[in-house]
């Protein structure tokens with residue numbers, strides 16, 4: 001028996017589950033310099049405020065001194081939490097009774113919420129499609145996933161209500177969590193309507209599950225009216241609100257947060273056991289947020305992403321065959337595209353990579369993976385505007401070849 005094999009045998013069941021899942025999604029990753037990465041959901045590099053972060057680091061370390069480098073951090077960490085709290089309160093959310101945990105990106109918040117809420121076999125409801133990182137977090141915790149179809153204006157709540165009623169009548173266990181991305185959803189770019197926001201909170205109150213509201217893209221609306229977070233309708237502590245600086249400052253700083261009822265946050269803090277989310281980085285970000293005109297920065301980002309979205313939509317209209325359908329997001333990073341009948345997005349990806357363009361196959365976004373076979377996610381956030389049209393042209397060429405010859 002090889003050492004490696006022996007080690008794999010000893011991995012925990014959670015680790016073996018996680019390793020098996022990631023192997024599948026890594027298969028197609030390879031890059032060449034000329035490749036156009038419509039798969040990468042990354043902020044465009046020129047958006048990173050490098051000079052301002054340098055200044056904030058100098059000021060933060062200069063003023064806070066050793067407290068910025070000690071376990072637990074100094075006052076700047078508390079000020080950062082207050083800054084985040086104030087900003088969310090300005091969006092109509094009452095947070096007086098809500099505790100907060102600053103985490104290593106919102107990914108850690110999702111992982112922790114899954115750990116504290118889910119025992120193996122517990123039911124978690126997700127939108128189909130949804131953010132694959134959240135699917136991974138809940139699967140890692142051993143959740144049994146129930147998928148609710150995502151419509152243009154959010155999850156199909158009629159179907160959800162019927163399913164909940166049926167389970168209640170049948171005496172079956174109820175779900176513990178409903179995970180949702182209500183603003184500029186990853187991967188579809190869609191938003192949940194106001195009515196559905198209210199209705200979902202009512203369902204959570206009535207049937208006793210926790211809503212995990214992931215608002216990673218909430219700041220990045222470039223068209224239409226802002227909608228209140230679900231948390232704004234929460235009177236009973238049934239919503240845990242998750243946010244991040246990854247899209248508005250930079251993902252490399254790895255600062256996210258979760259607001260929720262005290263017992264939830266306390267349990268998460270106990271399980272976190274990582275010595276605290278970098279006090280040094282929290283200090284830098286606190287000084288950055290206090291010094292920068294954050295609202296102005298968000299306006300600039302919105303204008304930029306809007307332009308990128310427009311370039312992508314324009315190219316799609318110009319090149320894609322008539323029987324393709326795609327979303328027209330009012331914010332965020334992504335367009336979601338449905339392929340013509342009979343075309344499989346995984347087969348298209350193999351061809352597209354040969355043509356020097358990548359996207360994300362729809363499958364990993366679904367709990368019921370084969371539902372993603374006709375879909376793909378295109379990111380307009382990362383690729384330079386002057387490469388976007390060429391990316392869509394290459395993609396259409398790959399699609400044209402598949403349509404001509406068949407898979």
Ligand SMILES: Cc1ncc(COP(=O)(O)O)c(C=O)c1O
Pocket residue numbers: 041104105106107108131133181186214216243244245246251255256
């Ligand atoms: C919907 C959603 N939630 C959470 C995350 C994770 O972000 P973070 O960098 O804060 O961990 C992402 C990242 O792509 C995302 O799309």
